[in-house]
Amino acid sequence: MKFQITSSRAAALVALIASVDAARHGHGHTHAHHQEARFVPENTTLQKKSGQCQFPTDAGLVSITPNEQNAGWAMSPNQPCEPGNYCPYACPPGQVSMQWDPLATSYTYPLSMNGGLYCDENGQIQKPFPNKPYCEDGTGAMTAKNKASQPVAFCQTVLPGNEAMLIPTLVEELSTLAVPGMSYWCETAAQYYINAPGVSVEEGCVWGTNAKPVGNWSPYTAGGNTVADGSTFLKIGWNPIYLQTTCPFRNTKPTFGIEIECEGGGCNGLPCKIDPSVNDVNEMSAPDVFTGAGGATGCVVTVPKGSKANVIVFDVDGSGSGSSSGSSSSNTRLPKSSPSMSYTYRPHVFAPTGAAEISSFGSSGSSGSSGSSGSSATGAASASATKTGAATSTAFSMMGVALGAVAAMFMNF
Numbered sequence: 001m002k003f004q005i006t007s008s009r010a011a012a013l014v015a016l017i018a019s020v021d022a023a024r025h026g027h028g029h030t031h032a033h034h035q036e037a038r039f040v041p042e043n044t045t046l047q048k049k050s051g052q053c054q055f056p057t058d059a060g061l062v063s064i065t066p067n068e069q070n071a072g073w074a075m076s077p078n079q080p081c082e083p084g085n086y087c088p089y090a091c092p093p094g095q096v097s098m099q100w101d102p103l104a105t106s107y108t109y110p111l112s113m114n115g116g117l118y119c120d121e122n123g124q125i126q127k128p129f130p131n132k133p134y135c136e137d138g139t140g141a142m143t144a145k146n147k148a149s150q151p152v153a154f155c156q157t158v159l160p161g162n163e164a165m166l167i168p169t170l171v172e173e174l175s176t177l178a179v180p181g182m183s184y185w186c187e188t189a190a191q192y193y194i195n196a197p198g199v200s201v202e203e204g205c206v207w208g209t210n211a212k213p214v215g216n217w218s219p220y221t222a223g224g225n226t227v228a229d230g231s232t233f234l235k236i237g238w239n240p241i242y243l244q245t246t247c248p249f250r251n252t253k254p255t256f257g258i259e260i261e262c263e264g265g266g267c268n269g270l271p272c273k274i275d276p277s278v279n280d281v282n283e284m285s286a287p288d289v290f291t292g293a294g295g296a297t298g299c300v301v302t303v304p305k306g307s308k309a310n311v312i313v314f315d316v317d318g319s320g321s322g323s324s325s326g327s328s329s330s331n332t333r334l335p336k337s338s339p340s341m342s343y344t345y346r347p348h349v350f351a352p353t354g355a356a357e358i359s360s361f362g363s364s365g366s367s368g369s370s371g372s373s374g375s376s377a378t379g380a381a382s383a384s385a386t387k388t389g390a391a392t393s394t395a396f397s398m399m400g401v402a403l404g405a406v407a408a409m410f411m412n413f
Contacts, residue, residue, distance in 0.1 A: 053081045053119035055089070059134050062090040064166050065206075074116070074158045074166050077206070083123050088116035088161035091135035093169040094176035098132045100160045100185050107186050115160030115185070138178040138190070141232035141303055142224045144171040145310040148197035148256055152313045153204035154222075155215070157191045165193045165216060168201035171313070179224045179232060189225030193218045193239065196256055197313065210247050217241060219254040220274065222311050230305025234260055236272060237298025238282050244294065253281055257314050260299075264307035272299040276316045 055063060055072030064070060068077035074090040081087035091097050101114030118126040146152050154177060156167035169175050169192075178190050195204035195218045208215040219242045224234040236258050243250050259273035273285045286299035303309045 051082065051123065053083065053087060053117075053123055053125050055081070055087075056117075056125065056134075060092065061134060062092055062167065064090050064168075074161060076162060076164055076166075079162075081119050083119050083121050085119050086114035086116050086160075087119055087125075088158050089134070090158070090167040091178065094138055094140065094178050095135040096138050096178045096180050096184050096190070097134070098136050098183075099128050099134060102128050104160060105186070107188065112160050113162060115158065136183075138176070139181045139226040139232060140176060140179070141226055141308055142177045142179045142222075142234055143308065143310050144169065144175045144177050145261070145312045146171045146173055146197070147312055147314040149315055150198035151200075152197050152256075153195040153199050153201045155193045155195065155201070155205035157193075159188060159191070160185050164207055165191075166205055168205040170201050174310075177222075177224070177311070179226055179234075181226045182228055184225075187225070187227075189223050189233075191223045192221060194220040194222060194258060194311075194313065196254060197315065210249075213242065213249050213252075213254070217247070220258050222258070232303040232309070233300055234303060234309055234311070235298055235300045236260055236274065236311060237284070237292070238274070238296040240292065240294030240296040243282055243296055251281060253316070255316055257316055259312050259314075260301045261310045261312050262301065262303060262307060263309065266304040266307055267301050267309060269299060269301035272301045 052071070055061075055066070057063075057072075061072075062074075063072035064074050065077045066072040069080045070077050071080065072089075073079075073081045074088040075081065086101055089097065089099075097115060099116055101111055101118075104111035104114050118128060120126050144152070144154050152171045154169040154171055154175070155165040156169065156178060157163045157165045158167060169177060177192065180188065180190055193204070193216065195214050199214050199218075204214050204218065206215055208217060210217055213219060217239070219239055220236065221239050222234070222236045224232055226232040241247065253276040255276070257273070257275040257277070257279075259271065259275070260267075260269075262270060269286065269288060271285055271287070274283075275285065279285060282295065282297055284297050284299055289297050289299055291297055301309060
């Protein structure tokens with residue numbers, strides 16, 4: 001079974017790779033206080049202190065830069081959790097957050113910023129969905145497998161929230177990555193930045209500058225979501241911001257590669273791989289390579305229900321490289337983008353991406369059994385953001401929006 005994308009109407013799928021632009025998010029955000037929403041106070045260890053809502057320390061959550069102003073919340077380091085705001089939090093690896101603004105029912109700014117718990121006007125934490133846990137397990141369809149010589153920092157973006165890539169998973173050998181299912185907020189996907197082996201989560205899971213190819217300037221990204229029929233769509237690709245004309249290392253090959261490996265067979269879209277010992281910057285090996293915002297390339301693998309896929313990280317000398325078994329498709333290498341291409345940020349602007357048609361057809365020599373007709377879905381809007389350099393600038397990126405577009409696109413597939 002071969003995964004095919006109608007090229008003339010693939011805008012929403014292209015938005016997936018566009019979603020991984022490191023759109024330098026602002027740190028100060030304005031959140032609407034909605035009188036209509038009703039909340040139940042949470043009885044965990046919480047208290048008002050210095051006009052802030054305190055991070056719950058006994059709820060099994062991951063504390064993000066606890067010594068900074070965010071004090072553990074999954075917010076920018078200099079952004080405190082203040083009354084009248086929603087305050088996102090980070091879940092342990094493999095889990096997704098299940099608390100957000102009940103009024104945020106579509107991917108629309110600024111409600112898309114309102115993830116986590118509500119800090120009321122009295123400085124008390126309110127749990128928007130009292131009967132839901134803080135976190136729940138993802139679908140378990142994607143793991144990160146480290147075949148490199150040093151640990152690897154996978155950094156998940158905060159969504160709903162400011163979409164900064166603050167949620168850490170340090171992969172020493174094998175770690176489950178959080179892949180959302182249909183119960184997750186607006187049925188969107190999870191997005192990760194992949195740092196070079198040896199970069200710590202403290203250095204890699206923060207927004208940085210182009211002084212180093214880490215964090216939002218790291219070369220690669222990955223993403224995934226599981227849809228109603230149990231299928232999971234995983235993507236790896238180049239980070240558009242790594243390719244910007246202003247990026248000093250845009251022509252430098254990374255010292256590591258990534259690929260998707262399927263367990264259990266039946267995956268479509270293999271091989272899906274970036275190997276700098278073979279590929280130049282912004283080149284990939286895949287049967288269906290697509291180009292997104294900023295000219296960044298990516299590939300998507302469809303993982304059937306009950307199967308699992310690994311995102312493998314390996315050193316460029318090839319000693320740790322895995323092999324994408326299960327597909328007889330020949331490798332396709334996309335030429336490097338034009339040096340003149342750069343990504344244009346459009347703060348707070350949503351541009352409809354149209355529809356995309358995704359089809360599966362039976363094909364001899366490919367893994368899988370029988371094909372099924374695809375479905376069309378209207379892609380969600382995409383937006384991007386720029387950070388002015390001031391710590392309190394407000395911005396919004398197209399990252400999660402495009403991921404939401406893909407999630408919506410695949411929802412009924």
